[in-house]
Amino acid sequence: MATKKVNKQTIVTPIDERETFVSVAKSVSDADGITMDEKLRTLYQIQLKDTAIDKIHLQRGELPLEVQDMEDEVEGLKTRIANTQADIADIERRKADYKHAIEEAGLLIEKYSKQQDNVKNNREYESLGKEIEYQSLEQQVCEKRIGECDRELEEKNSLIAATNDRLSIFEANLVEKKKELETIIEETAAQEEKLQAEKEELQKKIDERMLVAYNRVRGAAKNHLAVVTIEREACGGCFNQIPPQRKLDIMQGKKIIVCEYCGRILVNPEYKAEYGEAVVE
Numbered sequence: 001m002a003t004k005k006v007n008k009q010t011i012v013t014p015i016d017e018r019e020t021f022v023s024v025a026k027s028v029s030d031a032d033g034i035t036m037d038e039k040l041r042t043l044y045q046i047q048l049k050d051t052a053i054d055k056i057h058l059q060r061g062e063l064p065l066e067v068q069d070m071e072d073e074v075e076g077l078k079t080r081i082a083n084t085q086a087d088i089a090d091i092e093r094r095k096a097d098y099k100h101a102i103e104e105a106g107l108l109i110e111k112y113s114k115q116q117d118n119v120k121n122n123r124e125y126e127s128l129g130k131e132i133e134y135q136s137l138e139q140q141v142c143e144k145r146i147g148e149c150d151r152e153l154e155e156k157n158s159l160i161a162a163t164n165d166r167l168s169i170f171e172a173n174l175v176e177k178k179k180e181l182e183t184i185i186e187e188t189a190a191q192e193e194k195l196q197a198e199k200e201e202l203q204k205k206i207d208e209r210m211l212v213a214y215n216r217v218r219g220a221a222k223n224h225l226a227v228v229t230i231e232r233e234a235c236g237g238c239f240n241q242i243p244p245q246r247k248l249d250i251m252q253g254k255k256i257i258v259c260e261y262c263g264r265i266l267v268n269p270e271y272k273a274e275y276g277e278a279v280v281e
């Protein structure tokens with residue numbers, strides 16, 4: 001890990017807003033029978049549990065939201081299909097009405113044609129002829145409307161087919177995603193529960209104020225690490241350099257040493273070998 005060269009003058013500048021561990025450091029003692037070294041080790045282990053839990057949450061991450069989005073999408077497509085089907089039923093009704101009107105007109109034409117055979121004069125004949133003409137015009141209009149209905153039906157049916165295609169793709173994806181989510185939740189639930197229980201056990205050894213400070217610093221840190229080891233001569237959290245005397249204090253583990261730059265607690269790098277390392281993704 002590369003260490004930054006730091007201007008000596010900046011080292012003496014304390015960062016007030018990040019003094020949470022600093023103020024705790026002044027008050028925490030080993031009067032409770034737990035040595036500072038043990039406290040630091042415990043805090044480091046709590047950090048490891050938290051990082052492992054973070055990792056699980058990250059792993060689950062966006063999946064529930066993705067599933068929700070896909071469910072909404074599927075619902076939307078189903079609604080579109082239902083609406084289009086209602087449109088189709090409506091068009092079919094109109095089409096049936098036009099067909100019925102054509103039949104009615106046909107019957108009238110037949111009737112008027114028969115009456116024409118028995119007319120007494122030309123005027124009656126012509127008047128019936130006009131009726132027949134009117135009815136056949138009516139038939140033509142209805143035929144035209146039926147043609148329009150057929151075109152609309154064709155459009156609606158191809159819209160349904162396309163939507164159905166999309167729907168089946170979405171539904172298949174949704175099933176996959178749900179399965180994926182269930183597997184991840186199942187796999188990780190037991191794991192998370194175990195980590196949580198272990199963390200709670202560790203927390204019993206830690207002063208309440210120290211825990212509050214830990215959680216506050218952890219919450220504020222980008223990588224959610226509040227307890228970091230020193231890496232060569234630098235803070236493992238922000239990589240700013242640590243003066244040799246502070247490094248000695250850290251290695252001894254007799255008091256809380258806080259990084260002046262990032263406010264994290266600095267601990268002995270040997271902890272990594274002992275307890276493992278928090279790997280943040």
Ligand SMILES: [Zn+2]
Nearest residue numbers: 235238259262
């Ligand atoms: Zn730092």
